[in-house]
Amino acid sequence: MAVVTMRDAINQAIREEMVQQPEMVLLGQDIGAYGGTFGVYRGLFQDFGPDRVRDGPLCESATVGFGIGLAVSGIRCIVELEFMDFTTVAMDQIVNQAAKLHYFMGGQLTVPLVIRTPIASRMGMGPQHSQSLEAWFMHIPGLKIAIPSSPYEAKGLLKSALRDPNPVLFIENVKLYNRKGDVPEDEYLIPFGTASILRSGSDVSLVAISGTVPEALAAAEQLAGEGISVEVLDPCTLNPLDIETLANSLRKTGRMVITHDGYRTCGVAAEISQRIMEECFDYLNAPITRVAGLDVPVPSGPLHMDVVPNQQRMMAAVRHLMN
Amino acid sequence: MPVATENAIYKLLEMYRQMMTIRYFEENAIELFAKGLITGSTHPCIGQEAIAVGACAALEEGDSVLATYRGHGAAIAKGSDPKQLMAELLTRTTGCCKGRGGSMHLCDKKKGFIGTNAIVGAHLPIAGGAALAAKMRGANRVVLCFFGDGASCEGEFFETLNMAALWKVPLIFICENNGYAISVPTKLSQATPDIADRARGFGIPSLIVDGNDVREVKEAVADGVARARLGDGPTFIECKTVRWERHSAFSSGRYENPEEAQRWKTVDPIPRLERILLEEGADLEQINRERVAAQEVVNDAVQFALQSPLPDMDSIYEGIFAEA
Numbered sequence: 001m002a003v004v005t006m007r008d009a010i011n012q013a014i015r016e017e018m019v020q021q022p023e024m025v026l027l028g029q030d031i032g033a034y035g036g037t038f039g040v041y042r043g044l045f046q047d048f049g050p051d052r053v054r055d056g057p058l059c060e061s062a063t064v065g066f067g068i069g070l071a072v073s074g075i076r077c078i079v080e081l082e083f084m085d086f087t088t089v090a091m092d093q094i095v096n097q098a099a100k101l102h103y104f105m106g107g108q109l110t111v112p113l114v115i116r117t118p119i120a121s122r123m124g125m126g127p128q129h130s131q132s133l134e135a136w137f138m139h140i141p142g143l144k145i146a147i148p149s150s151p152y153e154a155k156g157l158l159k160s161a162l163r164d165p166n167p168v169l170f171i172e173n174v175k176l177y178n179r180k181g182d183v184p185e186d187e188y189l190i191p192f193g194t195a196s197i198l199r200s201g202s203d204v205s206l207v208a209i210s211g212t213v214p215e216a217l218a219a220a221e222q223l224a225g226e227g228i229s230v231e232v233l234d235p236c237t238l239n240p241l242d243i244e245t246l247a248n249s250l251r252k253t254g255r256m257v258i259t260h261d262g263y264r265t266c267g268v269a270a271e272i273s274q275r276i277m278e279e280c281f282d283y284l285n286a287p288i289t290r291v292a293g294l295d296v297p298v299p300s301g302p303l304h305m306d307v308v309p310n311q312q313r314m315m316a317a318v319r320h321l322m323n
Numbered sequence: 324m325p326v327a328t329e330n331a332i333y334k335l336l337e338m339y340r341q342m343m344t345i346r347y348f349e350e351n352a353i354e355l356f357a358k359g360l361i362t363g364s365t366h367p368c369i370g371q372e373a374i375a376v377g378a379c380a381a382l383e384e385g386d387s388v389l390a391t392y393r394g395h396g397a398a399i400a401k402g403s404d405p406k407q408l409m410a411e412l413l414t415r416t417t418g419c420c421k422g423r424g425g426s427m428h429l430c431d432k433k434k435g436f437i438g439t440n441a442i443v444g445a446h447l448p449i450a451g452g453a454a455l456a457a458k459m460r461g462a463n464r465v466v467l468c469f470f471g472d473g474a475s476c477e478g479e480f481f482e483t484l485n486m487a488a489l490w491k492v493p494l495i496f497i498c499e500n501n502g503y504a505i506s507v508p509t510k511l512s513q514a515t516p517d518i519a520d521r522a523r524g525f526g527i528p529s530l531i532v533d534g535n536d537v538r539e540v541k542e543a544v545a546d547g548v549a550r551a552r553l554g555d556g557p558t559f560i561e562c563k564t565v566r567w568e569r570h571s572a573f574s575s576g577r578y579e580n581p582e583e584a585q586r587w588k589t590v591d592p593i594p595r596l597e598r599i600l601l602e603e604g605a606d607l608e609q610i611n612r613e614r615v616a617a618q619e620v621v622n623d624a625v626q627f628a629l630q631s632p633l634p635d636m637d638s639i640y641e642g643i644f645a646e647a
């Protein structure tokens with residue numbers, strides 16, 4: 001095991017696959033010598049050169065489109081979109097093209113394309129650079145979605161994404177790039193559709209996504225001191241969603257809190273909650289609770305930290321369920 | 324008759340048969356739509372056959388083509404089997420896309436027909452990526468992309484011109500300027516009359532051709548293909564043409580000026596090619612033979628499609644994802 005940051009774990013995964021897949025190409029903006037907006041690509045341009053690490057013009061839509069064109073021609077590609085908010089600009093290519101071509105072309109085309117994009121919430125960058133839009137994409141059949149929260153998950157899931165013949169939206173998080181954790185020295189892959197149990201507990205299941213995970217773990221730790229045993233789970237991928245692991249946890253605890261930075265309305269928590277009810281309604285001792293981003297455009301300035309979930313809100317929700 | 328001329332006539336007859344195949348194919352599609360056998364809509368390329376046929380005649384088998392929902396002709400010209408295409412229009416399991424695509428989403432990967440797309444302009448960057456793949460592999464292959472005048476107003480059109488020129492990819496842009504985007508005439512949608520001018524702004528060699536003259540289209544495309552194979556990057560060809568009466572078999576809208584509804588007949592590329600053939604020394608019998616052959620191919624395609632089964636719900640969740 002080595003302790004690395006999430007940024008480096010992602011970089012390692014890409015580097016290893018660039019070596020193993022000699023045709024693989026990276027597209028995006030500022031990905032050349034600059035090393036990517038948040039430094040994830042550091043060193044790749046120097047090592048793999050401008051043909052494979054293609055710094056390009058600012059046009060998210062055509063960049064994803066070019067990625068699809070490469071992919072359907074059999075050349076695997078990663079497109080980096082600098083902030084998740086900019087997926088909006090490439091929405092047609094992601095939703096109407098990448099996600100659907102394999103299906104409606106009767107299986108003739110495959111789209112081995114990974115779109116990497118970071119959520120930049122908790123940074124105070126304001127309404128157009130702070131959004132967690134994962135729920136939009138979870139809505140779309142044909143798109144796989146990974147949303148890791150640790151270096152270990154990030155590397156193993158990205159390696160899987162880079163071996164998958166399907167389009168994968170790989171959602172990172174700027175606040176987590178410096179998060180450190182153990183990563184095996186030997187090659188490993190984490191299959192999609194496997195939720196992580198980050199901490200075992202027996203009273204409440206706390207499902208946390210992306211940037212909420214560190215505070216969820218801190219909340220569980222503090223609640224343990226109050227005699228409440230919290231199980232913390234990270235779904236890791238949203239499509240496929242490992243509802244089985246979440247449901248098994250619920251069967252044990254009878255209570256569930258789901259937390260994410262994404263807006264509360266029609267957020268991922270709404271879907272997970274419904275699925276849990278369909279799976280194991282009889283085991284519920286209390287209504288499932290959401291601790292989500294508030295339904296407001298994310299403000300700039302200090303208030304931004306009050307619109308996303310924090311440890312206090314998570315703990316309040318857990319305590320409420322225990323009463 | 325000298326061999327050279329005979330060869331030329333043979334090639335023209337071949338193109339004539341393809342154009343007639345497309346014409347009959349589309350006439351049948353309209354009829355099948357009227358009978359409720361094609362759902363949604365169908366967008367005939369009647370009157371624009373010379374562009375599909377002329378352009379694809381300049382390609383080789385390993386080259387790729389992308390087109391729009393009005394791309395049945397492009398698929399036929401690239402060598403797809405009309406049976407599988409017609410079956411796809413009728414969403415039968417024997418269709419090229421197993422009945423999942425329908426009239427607006429055709430694909431025949433084996434023939435290099437990467438497919439048609441129903442989002443205006445969206446296939447342009449995909450074509451760019453396919454051309455980049457061809458360039459990276461150094462296989463001397465080119466990609467050809469058909470699109471309409473309407474698509475030339477979309478952002479992705481400009482994005483793709485820029486990226487294709489920047490990266491010098493072997494891409495031939497074929498703009499089928501038929502004067503209309505559904506009901507909107509180009510004079511209400513285009514700031515400048517010639518779309519080819521836009522490509523020049525990106526440093527892409529571009530020219531305007533009479534899209535109803537199959538020979539002119541073929542020659543222009545052949546030049547572009549040669550340039551692309553030499554590694555000199557994209558070429559832009561604006562083919563001026565005229566759209567058939569309606570946007571699609573579903574549209575109620577007519578031209579704003581009813582006289583225009585008949586205009587295409589005066590420039591119809593098919594009688595025009597017949598005249599050329601006669602001038603070149605072909606006889607009527609030869610022309611008729613190709614016409615009958617085309618008719619038979621399309622009749623067979625329609626029969627094949629009608630006899631093929633529709634997919635059932637058992638398979639509806641299959642193939643959302645490709646298997647690893």
Ligand SMILES: Cc1ncc(C[n+]2csc(CCOP(=O)(O)OP(=O)(O)O)c2C)c(N)n1
Nearest residue numbers: 393441442443471472473474501503504505
């Ligand atoms: C992005 C998008 N906008 C609008 C439409 C609806 N639409 C379908 S065809 C069409 C006209 C396109 O005109 P043009 O590009 O000139 O091609 P033509 O139909 O004349 O072949 C429109 C607006 C669409 N399919 N996609």
